[in-house]
Amino acid sequence: MLGQAAPAIKYDILSFLPRNLAWAAGGLAFEAGLGKLASALFARASTAAAADHIVLGLAASGLEETAGRVGGRTLLNDVNWKSTLQAAIADPGTKITVSLDGLSGTSTWSKVMGAAQKGLASGASPTNWELGQLYQAGRLSSVEFVEGGRVVANPFR
Amino acid sequence: MREQPLRFERRFQVWHYTVGHSRLLLRSPKTETLQTRVDVLFKNVAAINLPTLMDGITVELANEDTAQAIAGRSGSWSLGDRKVFIIRGNNYEGFVVAGSMVQAEDTLEYDAPSPLLS
Numbered sequence: 001m002l003g004q005a006a007p008a009i010k011y012d013i014l015s016f017l018p019r020n021l022a023w024a025a026g027g028l029a030f031e032a033g034l035g036k037l038a039s040a041l042f043a044r045a046s047t048a049a050a051a052d053h054i055v056l057g058l059a060a061s062g063l064e065e066t067a068g069r070v071g072g073r074t075l076l077n078d079v080n081w082k083s084t085l086q087a088a089i090a091d092p093g094t095k096i097t098v099s100l101d102g103l104s105g106t107s108t109w110s111k112v113m114g115a116a117q118k119g120l121a122s123g124a125s126p127t128n129w130e131l132g133q134l135y136q137a138g139r140l141s142s143v144e145f146v147e148g149g150r151v152v153a154n155p156f157r
Numbered sequence: 158m159r160e161q162p163l164r165f166e167r168r169f170q171v172w173h174y175t176v177g178h179s180r181l182l183l184r185s186p187k188t189e190t191l192q193t194r195v196d197v198l199f200k201n202v203a204a205i206n207l208p209t210l211m212d213g214i215t216v217e218l219a220n221e222d223t224a225q226a227i228a229g230r231s232g233s234w235s236l237g238d239r240k241v242f243i244i245r246g247n248n249y250e251g252f253v254v255a256g257s258m259v260q261a262e263d264t265l266e267y268d269a270p271s272p273l274l275s
Contacts, residue, residue: 059179059201064237076178076201077238077256079273125177 054088056130057099066099066146075130085130089137096139098131100147108145109155116140162217163260167191169246171209173274174202181205181253182274183214186267193262198273199242201256203234213246216258227252 053072057063067074072095075081088094098112105111112131118124119132134140140156165185172184179202185195197216204227219227219241228236231254242253261273 060176064235079198079200079257079259081178081200082275125175127177 051093052088052091053095053097054085055097055099056085056127056134058102058127061099061102063099063101066097066101066149069149070097070144070146072097081126082129085133089133089139092142095144096134096142097144097146098134100145100152103127107155108147108152112140112145112156162215163197163258164215165195166213167195169195169197169211169214171205171207172196173271174205175274179203179255180274181255182271183207183211184267184271185214187264192264194265194267194269195260195262196271196273197258197260198271199253199255199258201239202253203236203239204231204252204254206230207244207251207253208249211244211246211249215245216242219243219252227254 053070055063055067055070055072055074057066057074059074059076063074064076075084078084088096100108100111103111103115105114113135115128116131116135119128119130120136124132134143141154143154143156145152145154167185167188169183169185171181173182174180178200181199181202183197183199185191187194197214218224223243224241227241231239234254236254237256239254239256242255242258244251244253259273261271263272
């Protein structure tokens with residue numbers, strides 16, 4: 001607990017995450033204060049593995065199918081998706097693929113930057129936020145972009 | 158995997174659905190007699206069959222036969238890694254097909270943002 005000033009919050013996770021996550025096998029229950037402690041616990045629970053491969057994009061545009069094709073996993077089931085992505089961004093060993101399917105724009109650059117720009121504003125949608133994080137961290141150059149099931153050139157390299 | 162169902166004897170409402178990560182939030186706000194607020198969040202939701210006002214809530218995983226039957230009603234989504242959560246209350250029974258579920262209990266006001274959506 002952080003102290004009496006912090007509102008108590010009790011999490012009881014019944015998560016059914018992708019089967020390639022070893023820690024998803026069991027229920028996770030813990031109690032923590034809001035704020036840094038909770039964030040730290042989330043980050044610890046969801047730190048990306050060294051050989052992890054995260055696939056980002058719009059769910060309704062076939063993201064899970066794309067993830068299956070490229071051998072990665074989405075963060076759609078991950079209740080701690082923000083901290084998972086931040087850990088992945090910080091880990092150069094984690095491969096990140098972005099599906100451009102469904103994003104607005106006429107080129108890879110405009111699709112990504114249009115979303116990233118919106119993603120840096122408050123109240124951003126998850127995909128926009130994710131791309132905003134990649135942009136802000138300078139990680140776009142190491143991202144693999146796919147569209148229509150094919151890898152496309154990365155204009156950020 | 159958790160075996161015990163999630164159960165609350167209090168009133169819940171369908172509070173929020175957002176297309177981003179397909180998130181569904183059920184909320185039971187504080188009342189004169191209940192000093193806490195409870196949020197139940199489903200992620201990667203493929204199908205929802207619930208009343209919008211629910212007295213009492215029990216959430217548990219469907220058995221395999223029920224899951225198979227309901228999975229066929231998920232519209233254009235494939236079931237993938239999702240599970241079928243059966244949700245029951247005092248006068249209803251429904252389901253949510255989703256990838257994960259998490260709940261939080263706090264003392265925030267009814268209209269304060271959910272920590273589960275931040």
